[in-house]
Amino acid sequence: MSEKNQERDVYVAIADPTRRKLLGLLADAEELPLHELTAQFQMGRTAVSKHLAILKEAGLLADRKVGRETRYRLNAAPLREIQDWVTFYEKFWKEKVLILKNLLEEE
Incomplete structure (x- = not known):
């Protein structure tokens, strides 16, 4: 590039x-x-x-x-691309934290 x-x-x-x-x-x-x-x-x-x-x-x-x-x-307007990218990873981390929380509650 x-x-x-x-x-x-x-x-x-x-x-x-x-x-x-x-x-x-x-x-x-x-x-x-x-x-x-x-x-x-x-x-x-x-x-x-x-x-x-x-x-x-x-x-x-x-x-x-x-x-x-x-x-x-x-x-x-071009900052929307960054917002979308961050939102994707925000969902990713929310899911990971929820999994961790469930694992800790099971113990």
């Missing part, structure tokens, strides 16, 4: 704590410009822009130009 394809994967996109924080900031606002997002980090605009590009490639962000400014907004 090429690096470009990995960047489009929602799991790869949210693996980084900076990108998760960006998603959190955008979840709390309708949309935010790059300079407001950059102000939340101890890194430059270029570094924040690279993180935003990865999130955008994964379909997690939309952007629009307003004059010279780019504004970003969250598109949470």
Whole structure:
């Protein structure tokens, strides 16, 4: 798998704590410009822009130009894949805990 394809994967996109924080900031606002997002980090605009590009490639962000400014907004729909994956394993662990509980009660 090429690096470009990995960047489009929602799991790869949210693996980084900076990108998760960006998603959190955008979840709390309708949309935010790059300079407001950059102000939340101890890194430059270029570094924040690279993180935003990865999130955008994964379909997690939309952007629009307003004059010279780019504004970003969250598109949470791709996170459904992660929710479904976690839900599957939640069922798995609930079943395992129930089996363990039954075994312990039998003893």
